[in-house]
Amino acid sequence: MVSRGGQPTVKASGSRFFSGPVSRSPLNVTEVPSGCRLALRVRAGARQERIIGPHGGALKVSVNAPPQRGQANRAVLDLISGALGLPAGRVEIVKGVASPDKIVQIKGLTASELLKRLLAKG
Numbered sequence: 001m002v003s004r005g006g007q008p009t010v011k012a013s014g015s016r017f018f019s020g021p022v023s024r025s026p027l028n029v030t031e032v033p034s035g036c037r038l039a040l041r042v043r044a045g046a047r048q049e050r051i052i053g054p055h056g057g058a059l060k061v062s063v064n065a066p067p068q069r070g071q072a073n074r075a076v077l078d079l080i081s082g083a084l085g086l087p088a089g090r091v092e093i094v095k096g097v098a099s100p101d102k103i104v105q106i107k108g109l110t111a112s113e114l115l116k117r118l119l120a121k122g
Helices: 071-084 111-121
Strands: 002-004 007-010 029-032 035-043 050-055 058-062 091-095 101-107
Touching: 029 111, 035 071, 035 111, 050 071, 058 071, 071 091, 071 101, 071 111
Parallel strands: 035 058
Antiparallel strands: 002 007, 029 035, 035 101, 050 058, 091 101
């Protein structure tokens, strides 16, 4: 991690997530006392489970599970925790349980570390 003008920076040329200070990331990531929060745009019932990339400030993801009885929400939590290399219990949906636009909280991870891990996957 490099610092420019006191802002954390993640270096990755050609990244589809971002390359530069966290404050200029195309993803809406917010620091909270217990970790960070990330905006998601979820496509449930998709053919393929994957992280698609930035979409209007949110991270767009697709999951196979249908949006019924919390199946898609569980699939989203599994996808995000797996992509970040975290136990599923450290990722929770804090807003948008019944909506495709969600906010997830990742416990014990800073915004810089979150973006760095996404870059490693991207």
